[in-house]
Amino acid sequence: MKKWKQLTGTDRILYALSVLLVAAILWYWQTGTDNGTLNKVLLSSPENVLKSFTQLWGKGSLQKHILVSFQRVMTGFLFGAGAGIILGFILAAVPALKKLLSFLLGLIRPIPSMALFPLFILWFGIGETSKIIVIAFVSFWPTFLNTEEGVQQADKKLLELATVLQKGTVAKILTVILPSTIPYIFAGLRLAISRAWGGVVVAEMLAASSGIGFLIEYSRNMSQTASMFVGVLMIAIIGFILDLILKIIESRICYWHTGEIK
Numbered sequence: 001m002k003k004w005k006q007l008t009g010t011d012r013i014l015y016a017l018s019v020l021l022v023a024a025i026l027w028y029w030q031t032g033t034d035n036g037t038l039n040k041v042l043l044s045s046p047e048n049v050l051k052s053f054t055q056l057w058g059k060g061s062l063q064k065h066i067l068v069s070f071q072r073v074m075t076g077f078l079f080g081a082g083a084g085i086i087l088g089f090i091l092a093a094v095p096a097l098k099k100l101l102s103f104l105l106g107l108i109r110p111i112p113s114m115a116l117f118p119l120f121i122l123w124f125g126i127g128e129t130s131k132i133i134v135i136a137f138v139s140f141w142p143t144f145l146n147t148e149e150g151v152q153q154a155d156k157k158l159l160e161l162a163t164v165l166q167k168g169t170v171a172k173i174l175t176v177i178l179p180s181t182i183p184y185i186f187a188g189l190r191l192a193i194s195r196a197w198g199g200v201v202v203a204e205m206l207a208a209s210s211g212i213g214f215l216i217e218y219s220r221n222m223s224q225t226a227s228m229f230v231g232v233l234m235i236a237i238i239g240f241i242l243d244l245i246l247k248i249i250e251s252r253i254c255y256w257h258t259g260e261i262k
Contacts, residue, residue, distance in 0.1 A: 044226040049233070052226035062215075066234060069200050069211040072128070076135025077196040081189055084140040088147025089181075098148075113138045113199050121207055131203040138199040142191035150184025151177055186250040193242050197235050 204213025
């Protein structure tokens with residue numbers, strides 16, 4: 001990730017315009033709700049959203065919901081993404097096993113988390129386990145698919161050279177395959193963390209008494225549109241921060257990578 005000083009003049013202008021675009025949307029949103037162009041009941045104004053945020057934060061309830069959701073997301077994300085990376089390496093390294101599991105994985109992958117969550121509740125109860133499993137499920141696929149692709153994209157000539165030099169399997173993995181795969185893994189992790197937040201919202205809307213998803217669903221039932229937007233914006237902000245952290249870590253670890261995979 002480039003620093004501000006390293007950006008070209010054109011890039012700086014584009015980044016500035018991206019910020020101005022958000023500001024323009026907020027301005028239109030506020031102006032539209034003030035003059036009646038936008039329905040205040042369906043689309044609460046930014047001013048009311050800010051007031052709701054202040055009230056929820058002052059009572060401490062918003063921090064509680066954020067912390068609960070964050071713990072669920074990170075637990076499910078670590079399990080799901082970790083399993084995806086491990087299985088991605090295994091299947092890429094063992095083609096026969098990949099062919100054996102291809103049909104099963106192909107059937108499971110398109111199933112949405114919302115369809116599986118009622119089954120998880122039936123099997124594991126309404127507690128934390130079912131929520132963490134649904135988050136792990138949605139986190140698994142991006143890391144699994146990207147890891148598998150990264151292993152397959154390893155430079156064949158370098159692998160042949162390592163064989164000629166009589167390097168062992170571990171040495172090939174550490175010196176050729178892993179450096180090739182890490183950028184793909186980070187691409188998968190960034191997708192997985194965003195999907196994990198989607199998974200936790202689904203889980204908390206259907207079966208929870210706390211968390212950001214519960215806050216959104218409760219606010220909907222109470223017709224508190226501003227509070228709903230607070231929950232949505234919290235997901236957006238936290239997701240943006242986590243994605244930024246992953247990008248920073250990637251830039252430190254993959255210092256040789258030019259950044260084509262984004």
